[in-house]
Amino acid sequence: MTNTPRKMSRRDVLKQTTAVGLAAATSFIPMRPSIGQQAKVKVGLLLPYTGTYAALGHNITDAMKLGFAEAGNKLGGREFEIIQVDSEADPAKAAANTNKLIVGAKVDFLSGPVHSGVAMAMAKIAREEGTITIVSNAGANAVTREMCGSNIFRTSFSNWQVCYPMGIEMARRGLKRVASVTWNYAAGKEMIGAFREGFEKGGGSVTKEILVPFPNVEFQANLTEIASLQPDAVFAFFAGAGAVKFVKDYAEAGLKARIPLYGAGFLTDGTLRAQGQAAEGVFTTLHYADSLSLPANVRFREAFKKSVNRDADVYAVQGYDTATLLIRAMDSVKGDTRATKALVAAMEEVKFDSPRGPWHFSKSHNPVQDIYLREVKNGDNAVVGVAQKAVSDPGTGCATA
Amino acid sequence: MDPGAIAIQVLNGLQYGLLLFLIAAGLTLIFGILGVINLAHGSFYMIGAYLAYWLSEKTGSLALAIALALPASLLLGWLVERLAIAFLYQRDHLYQVLLTYGLILIFNEMQRIIWGNDVHGVTLPAQLAGVIPLTDLQSYPVYRLFISLICMLIAVGMYVTIHSTRLGMMIRAGSSSREMVQLLGIDVGRLFGVVFSAGAALTAFAGMLSAPINSVYPGMGENILIVSFVVVVIGGIGSIKGAFVGSIMIGLADTFGKVMVPEFSSVVVYALMAAVLLWRPQGLFGEK
Numbered sequence: 001m002t003n004t005p006r007k008m009s010r011r012d013v014l015k016q017t018t019a020v021g022l023a024a025a026t027s028f029i030p031m032r033p034s035i036g037q038q039a040k041v042k043v044g045l046l047l048p049y050t051g052t053y054a055a056l057g058h059n060i061t062d063a064m065k066l067g068f069a070e071a072g073n074k075l076g077g078r079e080f081e082i083i084q085v086d087s088e089a090d091p092a093k094a095a096a097n098t099n100k101l102i103v104g105a106k107v108d109f110l111s112g113p114v115h116s117g118v119a120m121a122m123a124k125i126a127r128e129e130g131t132i133t134i135v136s137n138a139g140a141n142a143v144t145r146e147m148c149g150s151n152i153f154r155t156s157f158s159n160w161q162v163c164y165p166m167g168i169e170m171a172r173r174g175l176k177r178v179a180s181v182t183w184n185y186a187a188g189k190e191m192i193g194a195f196r197e198g199f200e201k202g203g204g205s206v207t208k209e210i211l212v213p214f215p216n217v218e219f220q221a222n223l224t225e226i227a228s229l230q231p232d233a234v235f236a237f238f239a240g241a242g243a244v245k246f247v248k249d250y251a252e253a254g255l256k257a258r259i260p261l262y263g264a265g266f267l268t269d270g271t272l273r274a275q276g277q278a279a280e281g282v283f284t285t286l287h288y289a290d291s292l293s294l295p296a297n298v299r300f301r302e303a304f305k306k307s308v309n310r311d312a313d314v315y316a317v318q319g320y321d322t323a324t325l326l327i328r329a330m331d332s333v334k335g336d337t338r339a340t341k342a343l344v345a346a347m348e349e350v351k352f353d354s355p356r357g358p359w360h361f362s363k364s365h366n367p368v369q370d371i372y373l374r375e376v377k378n379g380d381n382a383v384v385g386v387a388q389k390a391v392s393d394p395g396t397g398c399a400t401a
Numbered sequence: 402m403d404p405g406a407i408a409i410q411v412l413n414g415l416q417y418g419l420l421l422f423l424i425a426a427g428l429t430l431i432f433g434i435l436g437v438i439n440l441a442h443g444s445f446y447m448i449g450a451y452l453a454y455w456l457s458e459k460t461g462s463l464a465l466a467i468a469l470a471l472p473a474s475l476l477l478g479w480l481v482e483r484l485a486i487a488f489l490y491q492r493d494h495l496y497q498v499l500l501t502y503g504l505i506l507i508f509n510e511m512q513r514i515i516w517g518n519d520v521h522g523v524t525l526p527a528q529l530a531g532v533i534p535l536t537d538l539q540s541y542p543v544y545r546l547f548i549s550l551i552c553m554l555i556a557v558g559m560y561v562t563i564h565s566t567r568l569g570m571m572i573r574a575g576s577s578s579r580e581m582v583q584l585l586g587i588d589v590g591r592l593f594g595v596v597f598s599a600g601a602a603l604t605a606f607a608g609m610l611s612a613p614i615n616s617v618y619p620g621m622g623e624n625i626l627i628v629s630f631v632v633v634v635i636g637g638i639g640s641i642k643g644a645f646v647g648s649i650m651i652g653l654a655d656t657f658g659k660v661m662v663p664e665f666s667s668v669v670v671y672a673l674m675a676a677v678l679l680w681r682p683q684g685l686f687g688e689k
Contacts, residue, residue, distance in 0.1 A: 052518055052619065184663075212659070213667035215624075217615060220413045220545070221659040227539050228406035241520045241618035248522060248616065254532040254540040274522035274616060 041080035041337060043326065044107030046097055046122060047136075048089040052240065053114045055270075057087070060114070060136050060319035062308045067323025070303070075326060076335025083107060091117030098125045107131065108337040111322055114315075116140035116187055123147045132343060136322045137315060141190050141393070144366035148398035150344055153365040155325060156318045157287050158393040159190035160197075163237070163264050165371040165388035166285040167198020170233060170262060177207045179231040181222060183242065184211035191237040191264050199235075207231055217245040223253040230259070237264040244274040251278035265289075265374065265381070270313055272379050279376045287367070288314040288356040289374045289383045297355035317355045325350055364395030405536035410656050416545050418652020419552035423607035424625060425632035425644040426559060427600025433576040433639020435593050437486055437497050441504035443626030445601040449474055449608025451512060454521045454617045463526050467609045471602060478601025482594050490593070509619065518619050523612040548610050555603070556645060563641060572596065576639040577688065628655075631670055635677045637687025646685055 045064070047057035061084065074080070083105050085097050094117065101107045102125060110126055110133040113119050119138030126133035127149040135143055135154040139162070144154050170178060178199060182188035188211070196206050208229055210222050226234060234255075238246045243266060250261055256278070265286025268279050290301070290313065300320060304312035312320075325347060332346040333339045351360045359369035373387040428442045452473060456466035485504065489496050529547050532540040563569035571592050575582045583589050608621075615621065632651050636643025651670050658669030665672075677685060 054518060211663055216667070217618075218417065218655075220417070221410060221656040224406060224409045224413060224539065225660050227409075228403060230538060241616055241621075244520045244522055244616040244618075249614070252525075252530075252532070252542050252544075252614070254534075254542075271520065274520050276522060276524065 041075045041078050041109075041330070041335070042105060042107040043075075043080055043082050044101035044105055044110045045082060045084045046087045046094075046101060046110065046112035046118070047084070048114050049084065049086040051088055053089045056114045056137065056315045059310070059313060059316040060112075060322075062310075063304060063312065063316035063319035064111070064136075064323040066304055066307050067320045067327065069307075071323075071327045076330030076333060078330075078335040087113045087115065087118050089113070089115040089118060091115065091121060094118040094121035095125060098122045102126065102129050102131050109134065109326060111136050113138055116143075119143055120147065123149070123152055126152060130340070132340065132347075134322050134325065136318045139187065139190075142397075144362070144364040144393055144398060145395055146397040148364045148395065151340070153325070153347060153361065155321045155367060157369075158366050159187055160194040161366070161369075161391050161393050162286055162371060163191045163194035164198040165391055166235065166262060166264070166283075166373075167195045167200070167204070168202050169198075169285065169373055169387045170235065171199050171202020171204045175232040176204055177231050178204060178233050178235055179208040179210065179226055179229055180206055180235045181210040181212065181219075181226070181246075182237040183214040183216075185214040188214070188237055192235070195235050195237075195264075206235075215242060217242050219246055219249045220253070223249055223255060226259065227253065227255060233260045233262055235262045236267055239266040240271070243267045243271045247271070247275045247282060248278040256281065265314070268374075268376050268381055272376065272381070276379075279379075282376045283384070284374050284376075284381065285371050285387045286314065286374065286381075287369050287371055288317050289372050289381045290314075291380055291382055292356065292372070293383075294355065294357055296353050300355040312355075314356075321352060321354045321356075324352060324354070362392045362395060364393065364398040366393040366395065368392040405539055409535060409539050409541060410660060411653070412541060412545075412549075414653035414656035415649065416549045416652070417656060418649040419549050419556070420607055420611055421625075421628060421632055421652060422556060422645050422648035423552055423610075424604045425629045425636070425648050426556075426641055427603045428629050429633045429636065429639055429641065429644045430572065430576070430596050431600045432633065434572060434579065434596050435486070436490065436579065437597075438494050438501065439486075439597075439600075440498060440501035440626065441481070441508065442501075442600070442604055442629065443622030443624070444505055444508035445474060445478065445604040445622075446608040446625050447512060447620075447622030448477065448508065449605030450523075450612040450615070450617045450621060451516050451521075451608075452605070453609035453612040454523050455516065457523055457612075463523065463609075463613065467606070470609055471606060474605035475598050475602040477605075478598030479594055481601065482597035486597065487590070487593070505623070508622070512619060521617040523617060525613045542614075544613060548614075551610065559641060568595070628670065631674050633684075635674050635684055637681075637684030639688075640684070640686035643684055643686030 045061060047060055048054055049057045085100055087097055101110055110131050113122060114137045116138040119135055119140055123143050130151055132151045137156045139157050139159040141158050141160050144158060180192045182192050236246060250256055262283045265284045268282055268284050272279055301312045304316055328350045329343055329346040333342045348361055352358060357370050359367045362368050368390050370389050371387045371391045373384045374381040375384050424446055431437055431439050452470035453466050456469050457463045460466055489500055525544050529544045531543045534540040563572055571587055632644060632647040636647030654669050654673045658666040
């Protein structure tokens with residue numbers, strides 16, 4: 001045995017190749033900056049493309065692509081590529097998926113997600129790694145509060161932001177005693193908390209906070225309770241299947257005529273077709289409405305319809321704005337992705353004439369935007385007016401703000 | 402709570418319980434007689450609801466949709482029993498659990514492919530869309546009363562079938578001793594097929610009835626499956642009477658739990674199950 005020359009094992013081959021490779025790689029490093037300008041910019045998207053939220057993920061992505069295409073498919077004069085990872089809206093996979101993009105694909109910009117649980121994991125990693133990250137939907141308050149960072153931006157909304165103005169508005173309408181109802185989970189509690197804050201500030205009082213186990217959609221018992229409480233109005237937050245069911249049940253129980261229903265915009269957004277007549281007359285607040293008569297909105301909706309043959313919605317607008325933000329910021333640094341500080345400064349300065357109306361970033365990088373009061377009329381969220389102008393999330397607990 | 406509100410909550414609880422009974426009755430029969438743990442039972446509920454939505458969109462009438470969907474779900478139940486479940490009667494429960502879990506995945510994916518992942522609503526028939534005012538403040542939807550009535554009629558029909566027909570005799574015999582029934586020369590294969598497809602159709606029917614009041618959405622089958630198992634365990638496996646009492650108990654416990662202890666409302670039904678099991682491990686009407 002000792003005499004026979006040892007055959008080179010696969011492991012040895014690997015070792016040697018790696019060594020050579022490493023040496024080669026190291027010797028190339030000094031040259032990288034000069035290549036950098038020519039290399040493609042990488043934009044990573046962590047969005048749900050399957051499951052319950054798939055439609056949201058696709059609308060955000062397609063609107064981003066539309067935005068890029070309108071700008072000539074260049075970012076600061078450079079070619080770019082979009083790397084899509086399906087988040088499955090699964091918080092348990094969020095860290096691994098984020099790392100796939102930041103560490104694996106080494107993206108220059110990261111954007112997504114829809115689900116707040118995914119956003120928390122994503123923001124945490126992005127903060128450590130320093131990758132410029134743009135949250136294009138998830139509304140968890142913490143993203144631009146406790147979890148905020150100089151490299152973390154949000155182009156959508158905070159849960160607080162869409163509900164606080166409704167509290168103010170309902171108090172302004174002379175409502176005194178209101179019952180609230182939502183699912184017993186983080187987003188629900190943030191929405192209801194913000195509503196209560198606004199409503200109590202305006203002099204109203206929330207007589208009962210009803211929390212329904214998530215994601216239960218049998219509301220009959222709660223509706224009977226609401227009927228016997230006789231509040232002046234009800235404020236509700238549900239989304240998706242829960243929103244459809246709650247609004248229908250509320251009308252079916254004969255409550256709508258006696259106790260007006262108010263809610264966060266998601267109660268009647270993307271759900272009107274399924275809700276039908278039951279949603280008529282429901283008031284909601286949101287940072288967008290499909291029927292906004294702004295020229296930018298009309299133009300965007302036409303372009304979106306033409307490019308993907310679907311109607312744009314609030315999620316598409318958020319995606320479109322995310323693309324606009326990237327285009328403007330990259331233009332102002334002439335495509336130099338290494339100039340992180342200048343990029344962040346440029347993003348902070350960007351002012352939008354978005355389909356939702358003009359907005360800019362607050363100190364904690366959340367949009368300062370108008371929140372619209374909408375009423376469901378003829379199966380559409382018709383804009384009644386602005387519930388509150390230039391609403392800025394307080395950004396409580398954000399160290400950089 | 403005033404007495405009027407309590408009375409309505411009782412109605413709410415009964416209505417929910419009666420609907421649960423349709424689902425749990427099938428589940429308990431299939432487990433009691435076929436000896437199969439049918440995890441895909443909830444899928445029939447989901448399929449029933451989607452068929453009601455789809456066919457009522459096509460035909461413009463919920464009644465017509467149900468008339469078409471009922472035979473379809475009977476047939477589907479029969480096919481599933483003949484083509485899949487029938488091969489596993491001699492096997493361990495683990496195989497059945499694996500197979501029926503696989504069926505859940507298949508049915509859910511089929512639902513996604515055929516109907517997409519959107520939430521759908523089903524329009525109430527105009528004759529049943531109103532509400533009945535009960536007190537000054539409270540009113541009760543006619544359709545929910547209608548559902549309760551239908552469910553009660555079915556419950557009575559099942560009672561009569563099981564206690565006074567030849568099929569019922571075979572079912573009763575099958576649930577107390579499957580081997581004995583086989584030894585007596587009864588065509589067990591046919592009996593199993595009938596029980597399984599009837600159970601599947603009952604569940605699908607529950608899905609159709611509840612489609613207008615529960616919107617139609619992906620994953621609705623799994624939610625109802627868990628509660629149905631709780632009912633079966635409380636009532637005692639294989640006992641229709643147990644399924645009835647268990648359903649009503651769960652319906653009432655869930656309804657009052659939501660109103661009186663909202664913080665713990667998701668726990669109430671399971672606490673009830675635990676309490677019953679501590680007192681009677683075989684369930685209220687279970688044998689052994």
